[in-house]
Amino acid sequence: SYELTQPPSVSVSPGQTARITCSGDALPKQYAYWYQQKPGQAPVLVIYKDSERPSGIPERFSGSSSGTTVTLTISGVQAEDEADYYCQSADSSGTFVVFGGGTKLTVL
Amino acid sequence: QVQLVQSGAEVKKPGASVKVSCKASGYTFTSYDINWVRQATGQGLEWMGWMNPNSGNTGYAQKFQGRVTMTRNTSISTAYMELSSLRSEDTAVYYCARSIAAAGIGADYWGQGTLVTVSS
Numbered sequence: 001s002y003e004l005t006q007p008p009s010v011s012v013s014p015g016q017t018a019r020i021t022c023s024g025d026a027l028p029k030q031y032a033y034w035y036q037q038k039p040g041q042a043p044v045l046v047i048y049k050d051s052e053r054p055s056g057i058p059e060r061f062s063g064s065s066s067g068t069t070v071t072l073t074i075s076g077v078q079a080e081d082e083a084d085y086y087c088q089s090a091d092s093s094g095t096f097v098v099f100g101g102g103t104k105l106t107v108l
Numbered sequence: 109q110v111q112l113v114q115s116g117a118e119v120k121k122p123g124a125s126v127k128v129s130c131k132a133s134g135y136t137f138t139s140y141d142i143n144w145v146r147q148a149t150g151q152g153l154e155w156m157g158w159m160n161p162n163s164g165n166t167g168y169a170q171k172f173q174g175r176v177t178m179t180r181n182t183s184i185s186t187a188y189m190e191l192s193s194l195r196s197e198d199t200a201v202y203y204c205a206r207s208i209a210a211a212g213i214g215a216d217y218w219g220q221g222t223l224v225t226v227s228s
Binding site for chain 1: 143145152153154155158167169170203205208209210211212213214215216218219220221
C-alpha cells in the first residue's frame with residue numbers, strides 16, 4: 001500500500017522558519033494537501049494542490065514540491081502555529097488517498 | 109456559511125455496527141464529494157473513503173472494504189457512514205469532510221467529529 005513519510009517532530013523558535021517534509025513515490029504525479037490540527041479540534045486545510053493557500057490562511061504558510069518530496073514552510077513561526085501537521089495525497093492511480101503520519105511542530 | 113454537523117457520540121459492543129450522519133448546509137450538497145476520516149486517540153488521521161452525493165459513487169480504502177458503506181439522502185443534504193463488525197481498534201473520532209478535489213482528497217470543511225467507542 002502507498003505511504004507518505006513525514007518526520008515525527010520539528011522544533012523551532014518563534015520568528016524562525018519551520019520546514020516540514022512529506023515524501024512519497026507518487027508525489028511527482030499527484031498533488032499534496034496540508035492540514036493543521038490542534039488538540040481537540042478538527043483539521044484545517046492550510047495548503048492545497050502543493051502550493052495554493054486557502055482564503056483565511058496566513059501568508060506565512062507556503063508549500064512547494066520537488067520530485068518525490070513536498071514541503072510545508074511556515075515563515076516567522078508564531079506560538080499559535082504549534083500543532084500537528086499532516087500531508088495528504090493519492091497513489092499514482094489516484095484511487096487511494098493516504099495521510100502522512102503527521103509531524104508535531106513545537107514552538108520553543 | 110458552510111457547515112457539516114455530525115451525529116452524537118456512540119457506544120457499541122464488539123461485532124455491532126455504527127452509522128454516523130453528516131448534515132451539510134450552506135452549499136449545494138451534490139456539488140462536492142464527502143469523505144470520511146478517523147482518528148484514534150493520540151494517533152494520526154486515517155482516510156476511510158469518499159462518496160459523490162450526486163451519483164452515489166463511492167471509493168473505500170482497502171483496509172475498510174467489505175466493512176464500510178457510505179450513502180446519502182440528498183433530500184435532506186445528509187451523508188452517512190456505516191461501519192460493521194466493530195472491534196475495539198475501531199474506537200476513534202470519525203470526521204466527515206467536504207472534498208475540493210475528486211475522489212476524496214483535499215478537504216476544506218470538516219464536521220465536528222463523532223466519537224465512537226467500542227467496548228464490551
